[in-house]
Amino acid sequence: MTTHAYQKCINPDCAATFDLLQVLSKCPNCGNLVDVQYEWDELDVPESLQWFEKRWADRRNPLDFSGVWRFRELIPFPRQADVLTIGEGQTMLKQSDGLAREIGLAPGSLFLQYEGLNLSGSFKDNGMTAAFTHAKMTGAKTAACASTGNTSASMACFAAATGLMEPIIFVGSGKIAYGKLSQALDFGGKTVQIEGDFDDAMARVLETCEQTGMYLMNTLNPFRLEGQKAIMFRVLEGLGWEPPDWIVVPGGNLGNSSAFGKAFMELHRLGLINRVPRVAIINSTGADTLSRLVNQEGLRWNGGHVDDGVIERFYKQMDAENRRANTIASAIEINRPVNLKKALRTLDFTGGVVRAVPDEAILDAKALVGRCGIGCEPASAASVAGTKLLREEGVISANDRVACVLTGHQLKDPNATVNYHSLPPEQIPEKLGRYGVRSAAYQNRPVAAANDLDSILKVIERE
Numbered sequence: 001m002t003t004h005a006y007q008k009c010i011n012p013d014c015a016a017t018f019d020l021l022q023v024l025s026k027c028p029n030c031g032n033l034v035d036v037q038y039e040w041d042e043l044d045v046p047e048s049l050q051w052f053e054k055r056w057a058d059r060r061n062p063l064d065f066s067g068v069w070r071f072r073e074l075i076p077f078p079r080q081a082d083v084l085t086i087g088e089g090q091t092m093l094k095q096s097d098g099l100a101r102e103i104g105l106a107p108g109s110l111f112l113q114y115e116g117l118n119l120s121g122s123f124k125d126n127g128m129t130a131a132f133t134h135a136k137m138t139g140a141k142t143a144a145c146a147s148t149g150n151t152s153a154s155m156a157c158f159a160a161a162t163g164l165m166e167p168i169i170f171v172g173s174g175k176i177a178y179g180k181l182s183q184a185l186d187f188g189g190k191t192v193q194i195e196g197d198f199d200d201a202m203a204r205v206l207e208t209c210e211q212t213g214m215y216l217m218n219t220l221n222p223f224r225l226e227g228q229k230a231i232m233f234r235v236l237e238g239l240g241w242e243p244p245d246w247i248v249v250p251g252g253n254l255g256n257s258s259a260f261g262k263a264f265m266e267l268h269r270l271g272l273i274n275r276v277p278r279v280a281i282i283n284s285t286g287a288d289t290l291s292r293l294v295n296q297e298g299l300r301w302n303g304g305h306v307d308d309g310v311i312e313r314f315y316k317q318m319d320a321e322n323r324r325a326n327t328i329a330s331a332i333e334i335n336r337p338v339n340l341k342k343a344l345r346t347l348d349f350t351g352g353v354v355r356a357v358p359d360e361a362i363l364d365a366k367a368l369v370g371r372c373g374i375g376c377e378p379a380s381a382a383s384v385a386g387t388k389l390l391r392e393e394g395v396i397s398a399n400d401r402v403a404c405v406l407t408g409h410q411l412k413d414p415n416a417t418v419n420y421h422s423l424p425p426e427q428i429p430e431k432l433g434r435y436g437v438r439s440a441a442y443q444n445r446p447v448a449a450a451n452d453l454d455s456i457l458k459v460i461e462r463e
Contacts, residue, residue, distance in 0.1 A: 049267075105387075130223045218338065285327075363420050
């Protein structure tokens with residue numbers, strides 16, 4: 001085990017450090033988030049990112065096959081013998097000129113980082129391999145998470161594939177897409193459905209882990225974020241190690257945006273990149289906590305001295321108004337993002353921005369992604385809808401190189417896809433109206449035909 005990795009509170013007024021093997025969801029001294037930190041000067045780090053290309057030739061080595069651990073010098077907390085991998089990170093960065101044209105970008109400018117190719121169908125596998133590795137190092141026997149779906153699917157998948165831990169899943173009532181719930185059940189996860197939403201499930205799993213010693217697998221766990229850094233390593237890999245101008249990512253619990261910022265901070269410090277992409281975090285207007293706090297309340301990282309009073313007043317007002325997250329993009333249907341402060345740090349370091357887009361724009365963007373031959377779940381499409389909005393605002397220029405992260409597979413939420421494409425126009429406000437969806441601009445409705453060749457040919461000709 002390396003002696004050059006440790007945990008540290010992100011609050012500069014505390015800055016307490018902790019042993020690598022402590023299981024922490026927050027700093028026990030001040031209650032803030034903690035990071036995994038490294039004594040980089042004592043570690044053997046390659047002089048260039050191109051060095052990692054040599055591992056492409058050794059696909060039979062499980063660590064080199066992994067899209068996370070082939071970058072292990074940049075995630076150097078475990079010994080190689082401690083790593084748990086199931087072949088995560090076999091993803092692609094796909095250039096999409098057709099989609100670029102639709103949202104106002106020049107040809108060769110838009111790239112889609114498709115994380116739906118992970119074994120559990122979402123980006124979560126990147127973080128779960130690192131969290132399970134740390135859990136193994138601590139001797140944990142039971143893993144737990146609160147989930148809107150993808151975390152539970154990934155955690156249960158890793159538990160089943162490795163056989164080392166029992167998975168316990170907390171979900172809110174009616175707040176999980178069937179495609180994701182089916183995975184958790186099939187993989188053997190013990191699912192506890194409580195009355196409430198994700199924020200309630202998160203509060204209960206924290207209490208349970210604190211009382212029982214179960215290992216928390218949510219992104220409050222700093223080791224989850226270490227694995228998710230690798231998504232950005234693969235984006236750089238796909239672009240020939242040249243950073244894009246923008247990284248656009250869905251918001252939600254803000255684990256990805258926090259991990260991406262940390263990745264760029266470390267790469268820049270190590271001299272492995274000479275410039276830093278701007279990060280745009282995209283919420284749904286039905287779950288827009290970060291957007292409101294940053295754009296309306298003026299909340300900033302402020303060198304780590306985040307104004308907790310602004311957050312507390314905002315949450316108090318949110319509770320007084322009984323304002324609950326409500327979006328068809330269930331993966332980002334979160335009121336109280338646990339990685340809020342780390343996301344503020346990312347925005348500060350990268351010169352990033354936050355936007356919120358309505359569900360109508362998310363579903364339209366999802367349909368456009370599908371027409372480009374990839375497909376994604378609704379939350380993933382928030383990145384594309386956000387890019388379109390930022391292009392319209394002139395924040396993103398037509399020739400900027402933009403990488404949109406598509407976080408989950410199309411089949412994670414097939415109901416949303418089928419309803420969008422098949423509902424008669426007059427039923428859309430009724431069936432999808434609670435999400436603010438009023439139309440389906442790119443609808444591809446099935447067409448009825450009689451059971452004879454002439455009728456079928458007429459329908460085909462008419463269409």
